[in-house]
Amino acid sequence: MNNPMFDSFMKTLTGPCMVKEGDAVLVCCSGGVDSTVLLDLFLRAAGILNLRVGVVHVDHGIRGKASREDALFVSDHCRRFGLPCYVYELGMSADEQNIEEQARTRRYAAISRCLDENGYRIAATGHTMDDQAETLVYRIIRGSGMRGLAGMDYRTDALIRPLLAFTREQVEGYANRRGIPCVEDSTNFDISLARNFIRREIIPAMKKINPGVVRSMSRFSDIARE
Numbered sequence: 001m002n003n004p005m006f007d008s009f010m011k012t013l014t015g016p017c018m019v020k021e022g023d024a025v026l027v028c029c030s031g032g033v034d035s036t037v038l039l040d041l042f043l044r045a046a047g048i049l050n051l052r053v054g055v056v057h058v059d060h061g062i063r064g065k066a067s068r069e070d071a072l073f074v075s076d077h078c079r080r081f082g083l084p085c086y087v088y089e090l091g092m093s094a095d096e097q098n099i100e101e102q103a104r105t106r107r108y109a110a111i112s113r114c115l116d117e118n119g120y121r122i123a124a125t126g127h128t129m130d131d132q133a134e135t136l137v138y139r140i141i142r143g144s145g146m147r148g149l150a151g152m153d154y155r156t157d158a159l160i161r162p163l164l165a166f167t168r169e170q171v172e173g174y175a176n177r178r179g180i181p182c183v184e185d186s187t188n189f190d191i192s193l194a195r196n197f198i199r200r201e202i203i204p205a206m207k208k209i210n211p212g213v214v215r216s217m218s219r220f221s222d223i224a225r226e
Contacts, residue, residue, distance in 0.1 A: 005166065012164075032183065056114045
C-alpha cells in the first residue's frame with residue numbers, strides 16, 4: 001500500500017538522521033501523540049533496517065499520580081509489542097525555579113544515561129515541524145543570534161529528530177488513520193509556561209497572517225543552518 005508519510009520517514013531516517021542498518025535505537029516516548037507515532041514508524045522501519053528498538057520514558061514527577069499513569073501507559077504499550085521499556089523517575093516538584101529548562105536538562109541527562117546503560121547508539125525524539133517553529137519564536141523573543149535561529153537539526157550527535165519533516169497536523173492524521181492510542185499531558189494547556197503560550201497563542205495569531213507559517217519558519221531554520 002502506498003504510504004507517503006512512511007516513505008518520507010524512511011528517507012529522513014536514512015538520509016539526514018544517518019540511521020544505518022542494524023542500528024540500536026532508543027525511542028523517547030512520553031505517551032503523547034507525537035512520540036507514539038514516532039514509535040509506530042520505528043516499529044515499521046525496524047523490519048526493513050533490522051533495527052534494535054527500545055523505549056525510554058522519563059517521568060518528571062511534576063504531575064504526581066498523572067505522571068505515574070503516563071509511565072504505566074507507555075510501559076503497557078511497549079509490552080504489547082514485546083519492546084524493552086526503561087522508565088526514569090526524576091522526582092521533580094512543580095514549584096521548582098525555571099521549571100521548563102530544568103525539566104528539559106534533566107530529561108536529556110536521563111536519556112543520555114539510558115543510552116550508555118543499555119547499549120543503544122541513537123536516541124530519537126518526536127519533535128515536529130511545529131516544535132521547530134515554536135523553538136524559533138522562543139529564541140527570537142530571547143534575542144538569539146543566527147546560530148540559535150538555525151533551530152533543531154535532524155541529527156545532533158547521538159540524538160535524532162526524524163519527525164521534523166512533518167507538521168503536527170500530519171502526525172495527528174497518521175495517528176487517527178492507524179488508531180494509535182496516546183495520552184495528553186495536562187500541563188500542555190498551561191499558558192503560563194512560555195512554550196505553551198507560544199504554541200496556543202502566538203503561533204495561531206501568526207497563522208492569521210500566513211496560514212503556512214509553520215512551513216515558512218521551518219524553511220527559515222534550514223537557511224539559517226546552512
